[in-house]
Amino acid sequence: xxxxxxxxxxxxxxxxxxxxxxxxxxxxxxxxxxxxxxxxxxxxxxxxxxxxxxxxxxxxxxxxxxxxxxxxxxxxxxxxxxxxxxxxxxxxxxxxxxxxxxxxxxxxxxxxxxxxxxxxxxxxxxxxxxxxxxxxxxxxxxxxxxxxxxxxxxxxxxxxxxxxxxxxxxxxxxxxxxxxxxxxxxxxxxxxxxxxxxxxxxxxxxxxxxxxxxxxxxxxxxxxxxxxxxxxxxxxxxxxx
Amino acid sequence: xxxxxxxxxxxxxxxxxxxxxxxxxxxxxxxxxxxxxxxxxxxxxxxxxxxxxxxxxxxxxxxxxxxxxxxxxxxxxxxxxxxxxxxxxxxxxxxxxxxxxxxxxxxxxxxxxxxxxxxxxxxxxxxxxxxxxxxxxxxxxxxxxxxxxxxxxxxxxxxxxxxxxxxxxxxxxxxxxxxxxxxxxxxxxxxxxxxxxxxxxxxxxxxxxxxxxxxxxxxxxxxxxxxxxxxxxxxxxxxxx
Ligand SMILES: Nc1ncnc2c1ncn2[C@@H]1O[C@H](COP(=O)(O)OP(=O)(O)O)[C@@H](O)[C@H]1O
Ligand SMILES: [Mg+2]
Numbered sequence: 203x204x205x206x207x208x209x210x211x212x213x214x215x216x217x218x219x220x221x222x223x224x225x226x227x228x229x230x231x232x233x234x235x236x237x238x239x240x241x242x243x244x245x246x247x248x249x250x251x252x253x254x255x256x257x258x259x260x261x262x263x264x265x266x267x268x269x270x271x272x273x274x275x276x277x278x279x280x281x282x283x284x285x286x287x288x289x290x291x292x293x294x295x296x297x298x299x300x301x302x303x304x305x306x307x308x309x310x311x312x313x314x315x316x317x318x319x320x321x322x323x324x325x326x327x328x329x330x331x332x333x334x335x336x337x338x339x340x341x342x343x344x345x346x347x348x349x350x351x352x353x354x355x356x357x358x359x360x361x362x363x364x365x366x367x368x369x370x371x372x373x374x375x376x377x378x379x380x381x382x383x384x385x386x387x388x389x390x391x392x393x394x395x396x397x398x399x400x401x402x403x404x405x406x407x408x409x410x411x412x413x414x415x416x417x418x419x420x421x422x423x424x425x426x427x428x429x430x431x432x433x434x435x436x437x438x439x440x441x442x443x
Numbered sequence: 444x445x446x447x448x449x450x451x452x453x454x455x456x457x458x459x460x461x462x463x464x465x466x467x468x469x470x471x472x473x474x475x476x477x478x479x480x481x482x483x484x485x486x487x488x489x490x491x492x493x494x495x496x497x498x499x500x501x502x503x504x505x506x507x508x509x510x511x512x513x514x515x516x517x518x519x520x521x522x523x524x525x526x527x528x529x530x531x532x533x534x535x536x537x538x539x540x541x542x543x544x545x546x547x548x549x550x551x552x553x554x555x556x557x558x559x560x561x562x563x564x565x566x567x568x569x570x571x572x573x574x575x576x577x578x579x580x581x582x583x584x585x586x587x588x589x590x591x592x593x594x595x596x597x598x599x600x601x602x603x604x605x606x607x608x609x610x611x612x613x614x615x616x617x618x619x620x621x622x623x624x625x626x627x628x629x630x631x632x633x634x635x636x637x638x639x640x641x642x643x644x645x646x647x648x649x650x651x652x653x654x655x656x657x658x659x660x661x662x663x664x665x666x667x668x669x670x671x672x673x674x675x676x677x678x679x680x681x682x683x684x
Contacts, residue, residue, distance in 0.1 A: 251529045253525065253528055253529060253682065255683065273531060276529065276531045277531050279529070280529065280530075281525070281529045283522045283526060285521070285522040286521070286522075287521060287522040287523045287525055287526040288523065289452055289455075289456060289523055290517075291456045292452060292455055292456070296455065300448055300449075301526070303447075303448030304448050304449055304530045304532050305445075305531065306531070332459075348526070349526075352530075
């Protein structure tokens with residue numbers, strides 16, 4: 203099991219933001235956490251990547267507990283944060299090498315890894331471009347490449363296509379598609395089509411709770427509805443708890 | 444050496460914004476030159492080059508506060524720090540990573556200012572070397588202030604607060620007028636703060652009065668430590684929320 207959550211919860215004072223999340227994700231699975239703004243997706247990712255301490259419950263990544271052995275977990279995961287996280291004055295190549303090196307690669311290894319990433323993400327002709335001058339779509343692409351360069355066993359992508367235009371989104375999907383089976387991916391999104399076209403399994407999150415879990419087809423037959431959109435709307439209605 | 448990668452990235456970020464850097468190095472040269480001309484026309488003990496140079500160099504360190512505060516503030520808002528916190532980089536490593544490049548800039552400032560001071564008739568002797576060591580130590584104080592500002596404020600707010608910081612630290616440093624000319628509460632406040640001590644310790648070093656260096660240096664040391672500690676604790680807290 204790549205990821206194992208048992209009653210994982212987070213609250214701020216009285217407010218429960220993530221509520222008793224229980225979930226298993228297999229190695230190599232592409233998992234989408236689907237939910238509207240404020241559902242608790244980012245908070246979940248932050249707990250799983252050792253940035254936030256859970257209020258209660260347990261999260262185990264590849265056999266290691268995120269609370270008790272964060273240093274082991276950190277070496278095996280990487281995150282592409284919701285807001286693009288790049289060093290603005292560094293070039294594309296330097297950004298990639300920088301991340302490779304803070305994960306322990308030496309100079310030569312970092313150079314090679316950066317080259318591989320630039321090939322995979324078709325960033326080669328932008329290698330010497332400063333990150334801040336890239337368009338939003340390319341910045342996001344770089345941000346994801348920076349998350350992948352450390353060779354994570356589990357990759358978290360927090361709303362990777364948020365704010366991108368249709369074309370940039372499609373191109374990014376094509377790249378994400380290639381990751382399937384190679385690395386365990388946990389992607390959060392509020393785009394239904396994104397979850398449906400990319401993910402092996404989908405978890406629908408609403409007000410901190412996991413409302414439904416399964417493949418798109420499983421969800422449809424279970425709910426006796428034809429579209430993910432109808433399912434999503436009925437599960438996230440006002441007053442649904 | 445993970446922190447080397449991080450500090451080299453920080454170095455690039457700062458150097459590639461050359462306007463502020465040039466200002467931080469160029470302004471003290473101009474000031475020293477102007478005040479020396481003034482001193483030639485109306486002899487004032489305070490503006491003799493051996494009194495002036497320590498004050499101006501310490502003044503130029505306020506730009507270290509600006510650089511470190513802006514960089515940290517910017518990293519926070521661009522969520523690059525989230526990326527770094529997810530990585531295996533330890534909190535001590537990122538603080539060192541921010542400090543090293545600024546320390547190098549401090550060294551450049553010191554050398555450039557002393558060369559200017561020699562041109563303006565400062566005598567070269569071994570005391571200069573002692574003064575350089577004392578100055579490098581004082582630079583840490585200003586870097587710590589920057590990390591403190593960057594921890595609690597955004598890069599835009601740091602810009603505004605820097606205006607206040609540079610003014611109050613300059614007024615209270617005893618560089619531009621001697622504090623006992625005003626005396627009273629003003630002088631008491633100045634001596635309760637570390638800025639005048641930083642200037643004093645450097646002046647003593649340059650005069651060769653080594654036994655006098657210890658007390659003002661202790662003031663600087665205590666402030667530096669306290670501010671670093673507050674910055675690190677605040678920083679950890681910020682990232683956990
Ligand atoms: N530090 C915090 N203090 C209080 N509430 C928070 C904090 N961080 C997030 N929240 C709240 O938690 C809820 C879930 O946020 P988030 O996980 O960012 O949702 P999502 O990523 O699904 O849009 C939101 O209502 C948000 O306001
Ligand atoms: Mg979010």
